[in-house]
Amino acid sequence: MNLGITQLSPVIGAEVNGVDITKPLENDAFAAVHQALLDHIILVFRDQPLDDDALMALGRRFSTLVIHPFIMPNTDRPEIVAIMRDPGDTTIVGEDWHSDTTHIATPPMGAVLHAIDVPPRGGDTIFASQYAAYEALSDGMKKMLAGLNAVHDDTHVAGPKSGKNNTRANKVRDGANWRPTSNVHPVVRTHPETGRKCLFVNRSYSHRFENMTEAESEPLLSFLLEHGNRPEFTCRVRWTPGTTVIWDNRCMKHIAVNDVTEHRRVMRRVQMTGDKPF
Template sequence: MSNPYRHLQTRPIAGALGAEIDGVDLSRELPAEVFEEIRRALHENLVIFFRGQRLTPQQHIDFSARFGELLEVPFVRALDGYPAILPVMKGKAETKRRLFGGLWHSDMSYAQEPPLGSALYGRVIPPYGGDTMWANMYRAYDTLSDRLKQMLDGLNAVHSAVRSYGSGGAVVNNGDPAHKMDVRTDDRAVQEVIHPVVRVHPATGRKALYVNSTYTLRFDGMTQEESEPLLQFLYEHAARPEFTCRFRWSEGALALWDNRCTQHLAMNDYDGFDREMHRTTISGDRPVGVALRV
């Protein structure tokens, strides 16, 4: 198969999404033509991976910031001296009710303007386990029946951080020294926002399913009980194996993904080992739904 890029070498890792990119040193300032091919590779593969990188926190920030302004993530203590870097950690002695990122989700869909994407860099990697999975939300939408698509195109859903970061939230530890991450709750955790169930990607124009089991509470205008059967179907449908890829981390690997058309899941299968990742989060815009025809 011919290489579709002039400056990159890409290798798909699964049929649904995901590609590794070789021959790029992210610690250097990339020429504009190389960066634009990386952006195109992201739009075409939804999540892209760079192995063998040696990045300082500032170099990680500098690369990520070429995609847009970086966000400071609420609820979680940032890396000392680098408010744009979220340390995602689990210590070898930790036990948790739920791993941070351990359910399918699109980052911060509880925000009025959810992130464009995220860049996650592997610093301490267990000898096995700790993989991350991604799912293609274009494909999740495209494979629905026409009748269900028609119905979903006209629906909105309510998103909130309450189940993760509210009082008693699944990943809140409020500074418990037994946990490496400091995850705290505040008033923002109970705020609700409304987003379209099907969002139109601003760069590709494609439709993507935009509900997730971590932050979506219910359909707008419906009760949770009324919403639950269809939402559960959509969650399970979106995570069908043929819609996913799975990445085995190595030290110095960086994953860059598009939150507008993917979901992801962190595997919690490495008890007894340390794992430390650094994440930057790239600002996005308010999701736009399908224009309804009159």
């Protein structure tokens, strides 16, 4: 099956047409979408409204679905999170550069995010290829990073110290509902399907290197975090109602641009189970 592919930038992102994602994907259609995801990291589908059943069915084509560990359930399906901002919210989900949910032992392999109600302008999402970020490093830096691990934890994005619940519609577990979770992942991971290496640290979850303090980690970690966001590694997606993005969470960081104040934004998301990074 041939998809219509329009690349969004040289290294990441493609708009896809020629496939109906509102219906269960047949094997040949799924194979084409899956290969396109491996090739382009994020796929954008326009004007295909998905109901909750279709959203879950699409995610399940890739893997079992994740029940998010700390975002408070806010739909009648535990696998679906409504990503929302209300007028007046000052913070939003995903407003720092991050890969999703990397504090768990097996971070999601990907996600499907579907737009229902979006502001007339703003509220875009920017995605950055972490293959491109890794490949742009010098040989000396690549050698230094080989074998280095980072500790990922959820203390900045959930729990009582995060302060998220006072400033936005999406609520996270805190108080007695929350226990900090941390796991160690390689700073450079190998994608289990493409075999390509990519940077795997992010601002929301990676706060230090293994066996090092935050202060000791900070100079190199800061460099890697900023380097991974360089504009030449990115593409930007403008949302419209009925837009769906499927992303590969293993080789990509993204940021929700917090540039809207007065408008509501309503999206629905599922996450697909991933493997232990290596």
